[in-house]
């Protein structure tokens with residue numbers, strides 16, 4: 001029996017919440033992320049609303065560049081972007097309420113991130129009924145939260161996810177199984193989930209820009225060129241995806257990182273950041289419905305941007321803040337001496353992540 005799958009993605013989630021909650025922000029460009037410090041800030045943009053995106057500002061962009069784009073807009077006579085640090089506790093609360101609405105509406109939900117979820121609509125028995133259900137759901141979210149979501153409906157998770165992204169914000173795109181191949185054909189190769197800068201660069205170097213063109217490669221071509229990922233990609237290019245919607249949250253890891261205001265090797269400053277990061281990771285772990293973890297990963301970025309990760313896995317699994325902090329600290333200490341840092345280079349960023357979640 002063919003499946004009907006939905007994918008819901010909140011629009012500019014963090015920025016939309018800030019705009020909703022502060023009347024004087026309404027209609028203005030909003031950037032949630034690191035402190036720009038008048039152009040001398042470090043770290044990146046977490047979310048930009050659509051007005052800020054019109055300035056060229058987007059997620060993961062260095063905050064200094066976002067600042068410069070905002071200054072350029074001011075020179076053109078447009079409003080300056082409002083830079084906000086973000087209130088992640090609040091975003092998580094709102095996320096939980098939205099996921100609860102979704103779970104009340106459909107039997108099988110797989111939360112993918114704080115503002116994204118797949119859900120199985122096969123029980124509705126027809127695409128028309130699935131569409132009606134999704135319209136009601138979008139309306140409930142709008143009424144209860146005064147926020148917009150974009151929804152995609154398709155024969156599998158791959159198509160649903162691509163569809164939800166296609167008409168943002170407040171989008172709704174429905175792709176029937178018989179149209180899936182044709183739907184993907186004209187899209188840029190980068191729209192296929194899993195295609196990052198590396199795969200995209202490979203295709204561009206070979207004159208391939210659209211999914212349609214990439215289909216000229218056979219399954220074994222792609223395997224030879226890209227290894228196991230090539231086999232996955234081949235299926236995706238043709239719109240095929242058999243992965244099920246898992247009820248359990250399938251996050252493989254929960255983590256966070258922070259860029260220091262100034263590159264440093266001061267163990268007191270770095271230690272304080274480490275404690276903050278560990279506490280944040282544990283909060284997020286719980287917000288996502290997990291209680292235990294086995295692997296702790298510490299990431300360190302040196303001032304010259306060289307980035308190193310070190311991991312340790314424990315048996316039995318761990319769950320307290322103290323255990324997390326102890327493991328992370330054990331991984332961090334060698335970066336203060338010759339073991340990992342013989343030239344005593346200052347650090348720019350540290351990150352903490354937990355994996356093997358239970």
Ligand SMILES: [Mg+2]
Nearest residue numbers: 009010012115
């Ligand atoms: Mg989103």
